[in-house]
Amino acid sequence: MAGVNVAKLVNGVFRQTATVQTYTVPYQQTLLVVASGATTGQINGPISVGTPVTLPSSQTYNSTELLVELNGQELAPVTDYTYTSTSSITFVNYTLVVGDLIKFTITRQY
Numbered sequence: 001m002a003g004v005n006v007a008k009l010v011n012g013v014f015r016q017t018a019t020v021q022t023y024t025v026p027y028q029q030t031l032l033v034v035a036s037g038a039t040t041g042q043i044n045g046p047i048s049v050g051t052p053v054t055l056p057s058s059q060t061y062n063s064t065e066l067l068v069e070l071n072g073q074e075l076a077p078v079t080d081y082t083y084t085s086t087s088s089i090t091f092v093n094y095t096l097v098v099g100d101l102i103k104f105t106i107t108r109q110y
Helices: none
Strands: 002-010 013-021 024-035 042-044 052-054 066-070 081-085 088-091 101-109
Touching: 066 088
Parallel strands: 024 042
Antiparallel strands: 002 013, 024 101, 052 088, 066 101, 081 088
């Protein structure tokens, strides 16, 4: 945790206190390639709109922690994908084809 030392006046006497600040950092990042005949780090495709996609490596998240990119473009929750469970999402507007690259970044506050 990061702290900032702060001196404040309490009843005419300076007191030193520490204010704890939280910050968000990437906790886990995983790339998933859409492939035909998927192997490790890949998912079988094509994948139709509305088909749930499970995050690799048994990752779990809550809705404020997950960032999703498709071929380098950050996607917007609800508009581009929805949360199916704590370990999967469903793409709303995209049919995933062989060669697509999905990047999942889970962030955590500290």
